[in-house]
Amino acid sequence: MARGAVNARGAGRGGTTAGPPRPSWRQRVLGENGLQRWVFYLPAAFMILFLAVPAALTLVWSFFERTTFWMEPGFTLFAYENFFYSARAVNYLHSMLHSLAAVVVSFVIGFPIAVFVRRRVPQAAQHRVVLLFILPFMISELVRVFAMRPVLGRYGLINTFLMDLGIISEPISAILFTPLGVIIGDVLSFLPFMVFSGFLAMEAVQRYIFEVCDDLGAPAVRTFRDVIIPLAAPGIFAGSVFIFVNALGTALVPTILGGPGAVNAGLIANQAIVALDFPLAMAISAIMIVTLVTLLYIGHRLFDLTRILEPIS
């Protein structure tokens, strides 16, 4: 046995014995059969640890019984009842509508910018132009949103400008502390998501496609509607989801720019926490998760979201 072992070691050193050379320790540890095979499981582990487990716990806790200061194990639908049979459900729907409006406005403004950058800006400069959209976002969101107040306010820049021009005689009060103010704030906060995702989505639309459309005499609107949008749909959808999720959950915008009692889904959950109603907060969070998963499922069925990850040929 000892001799056999000596022979095996000799072979391993690359002696004259036939057979493949034994991999070095580095190859064994880092190679295909080592850590490398486990690397593929990392995203899955990440998703389980930071998404699936918290989501599952949120769901479980939403059925717990509320106590004075915390909650205790049990099974009750009271938190859901409390949500659906109160004004919270109405607030939640309003919040979804405002978020949807922010998505639509962001698409109308952001996607043409992305198309323009892809089509008209020289390739070498494209990333720099996109970078220009990032720069304002280096500033804290709180500062950016708060800075909208002197612009949109009763005596803000817009009103002053319009009054100086004589277009209006009284300040317009509908652009701040209203749902419109919230939508403006959401668009200004999250527009880059649409520009970036639109920019990336446009990689799926090869330059020759534009040339073919031009050669065939297709009008610009028809090219945009029938060719560009279908090809870029997964990217547009991804950007829309980012905006929708943020507008639904970020409490800052309705707090600073919203009207009396303006809330979004994030604020509704937050208010439940402040009132120490943890099962209700969990139920609202669970409803948000279900909303978003449903949205992703619909998006996937319509646009096949895996196309976002496909290499561009």
Added chain:
Amino acid sequence: MKQHELNRRYFLQSLAAATAAAATGGIPGVSAQEGKALKLWAAVIHKVGAKDWSAMAAQADIEIAYTTKSARADEAIQKMVVGDGNRLFDALTDNGGGMEDALASQGAIVPLDTSRIPNWKNILPTYDEGGFAAHTIRHEGKVYATPMISNADSMAYDYKALGFHPDSWGVMFDSQFKGRVALQNDFGPTLTNMAIYLKGSGRIEIEDPSDMKPDEVKAVCQFLIDYKKKGQFRTFWDGFQNGVGILTSGEVLMSSCWEPVQLVAQKKTGDKADIRYGTMKEGHQSWNNVIMLSKGAQERGVEDLYYKLANVYLSPWFGARTLADLGFGPQMQGVDAYVESHPEAFSADDRARILDILERKQARYAVAGNAWQNVFPTHIRDYQDWWARLQAA
């Protein structure tokens, strides 16, 4: 620290001070040495005399390891009852009138030996006279908290624009000010103040504005919903700077708010406006903040540090400064005499201003219709549910 001092110069000064402190081994009077420093979890408004806690530490002759705390009841409850607050903190500050009951009932804080606080003899008589004020520092008859600051919240208004001094909450519902009124975005103080108004003006019968019954909550909220639908309110503000901003920008002419919001707004507006703080004949929501001793501090044997700081909170030294800087009501007697006898610390203008604030504050305290803040009203779920309806309206 006053919010209006949060400017570039203050930032640079703080940065320089922090750098110097790091280079010399720490901020004087503030250290985190286990057992030697009081581990204090408190809001920034609970200190006076310096931008950090050094003046408070020096006055108490202790070291303070400070952690910033928000005013959210849920945060304190979670940390102290469910979390590791007792391991982390020796003392914490919060609202009286609910929090001391909540924390004491859960064994998170311990009763106090007031004989170890020499300045306890200065405490306002109201704390010994029974009633809600006395209740705000007690649980089951035992003293669990030392009061630090108090106020009777009212309404700030632009006197320059209005041309008169409102003396009733009713002015907020006058149609000529449609769209120029703001309320605080917090169901506790807002519903209590509105209940005080509706009760005081005889519009709705409400037994106790601090602890309304479900049908009373409904009536108050329906009243607000009606006016919200008519466009009476411009916004419900949330956060200190937000509260200041709506007044200084001229967005609203009046807003229910904390007194420091009015003080800062007044300083910021200069000659553009004249932001005053009114006394409402129907009454105001009164409140106080208290400092409590954690059970963990008792187990660690550091109660003495707590008692020394509590003694500072009941000294006119603290009372005069919190009144001057933030407009909060002192919890001890003798502040006016202290201010008069310390001209080196308070100029003639300061003295006049402080005494004016104190006088107006005492006028608010004296209104018969006042009701105390109740952090956990009996029917809190109805408060929440109806507040959500008001938001949705």
